[in-house]
Amino acid sequence: MKNFANKSINDQLTVIGNSFYPCYLIQGSRKNLLIDSGVNVIAPVYTRLLDEALGNKNRLDYLFLTHSHYDHVGSSTYIKRLIPALKIGAHERIAPLLQKESALTMMNNLSEAQRSRFIGITGNEDVRIAPITVDITFREGDAIDLGGLTCRVYEVPGHTRDSLAYYIPEIGALFSGEAAGVAEGKERREPHVEFLASYDDYLASLEKMISLNPQILCAAHGGVLMGDDATDFLRRSYAATPVYRRLIEQYLAEAAGDIPRAIEMMVREEYDRKGVTAQERNAYITNLTAQVKHIAGLR
Numbered sequence: 001m002k003n004f005a006n007k008s009i010n011d012q013l014t015v016i017g018n019s020f021y022p023c024y025l026i027q028g029s030r031k032n033l034l035i036d037s038g039v040n041v042i043a044p045v046y047t048r049l050l051d052e053a054l055g056n057k058n059r060l061d062y063l064f065l066t067h068s069h070y071d072h073v074g075s076s077t078y079i080k081r082l083i084p085a086l087k088i089g090a091h092e093r094i095a096p097l098l099q100k101e102s103a104l105t106m107m108n109n110l111s112e113a114q115r116s117r118f119i120g121i122t123g124n125e126d127v128r129i130a131p132i133t134v135d136i137t138f139r140e141g142d143a144i145d146l147g148g149l150t151c152r153v154y155e156v157p158g159h160t161r162d163s164l165a166y167y168i169p170e171i172g173a174l175f176s177g178e179a180a181g182v183a184e185g186k187e188r189r190e191p192h193v194e195f196l197a198s199y200d201d202y203l204a205s206l207e208k209m210i211s212l213n214p215q216i217l218c219a220a221h222g223g224v225l226m227g228d229d230a231t232d233f234l235r236r237s238y239a240a241t242p243v244y245r246r247l248i249e250q251y252l253a254e255a256a257g258d259i260p261r262a263i264e265m266m267v268r269e270e271y272d273r274k275g276v277t278a279q280e281r282n283a284y285i286t287n288l289t290a291q292v293k294h295i296a297g298l299r
């Protein structure tokens with residue numbers, strides 16, 4: 001969790017934050033765009049690094065969100081407070097959710113579990129997620145001109161119904177959000193499967209992203225994959241998806257269809273014992289619960 005520094009991938013692309021909670025800064029000749037706002041508990045890091053990268057954080061024009069999870073929209077409130085002219089873009093489904101008190105409370109509770117780890121960063125600053133206004137709502141096929149770079153919008157449901165991927169063809173860079181899964185394992189190279197909303201849509205979304213054949217994959221967590229590794233990760237993520245479904249089905253069978261029991265067994269064996277998943281435990285359980293319920297419903 002150290003290493004809060006800007007990491008330049010090329011002249012136009014910079015990782016802001018750290019590799020586990022990254023935001024991605026894209027600098028066009030006319031507009032600057034940040035993809036995702038990470039977690040709220042390190043919000044001041046992002047704005048400090050934006051100042052460093054842009055000379056002045058107020059040169060940031062856009063913040064586009066990949067999906068509605070607390071570790072991807074988390075610092076939006078804080079960043080918008082410091083950069084009032086910022087325009088926030090997201091899937092049209094997200095707009096009402098980011099105004100909903102119950103959804104924001106759940107997000108604040110999830111991130112609160114990690115606050116103590118970053119207390120040196122936030123101090124007494126107010127980083128709570130408060131209602132966020134989405135200025136630009138996206139659909140498949142939308143494109144935003146940044147000057148020399150185009151940000152193309154793809155709907156990639158399956159992880160969440162509001163998941164978007166952004167692709168910049170001029171530099172072959174894909175910002176997949178969690179629609180491509182999350183790298184785990186000792187080398188952080190194995191894709192952890194992340195369908196929460198729909199198994200079928202998750203696979204179809206991976207196919208869509210594979211067809212773009214990206215040369216740079218800016219992942220939701222775990223860093224940036226370059227060259228052949230980018231599409232290779234997407235392909236392996238696709239292959240891992242039915243395998244993970246079968247694993248869930250095995251646990252469900254072992255638990256005689258008892259969903260809470262299957263979840264409990266999986267947490268103990270797959271998370272606690274194997275210890276290869278970097279995701280925070282409560283967030284892992286929240287996601288796993290959605291996955292097991294979804295697969296149980298498909299049987």
Ligand SMILES: [Fe+2]
Nearest residue numbers: 069071178220
């Ligand atoms: Fe995430």
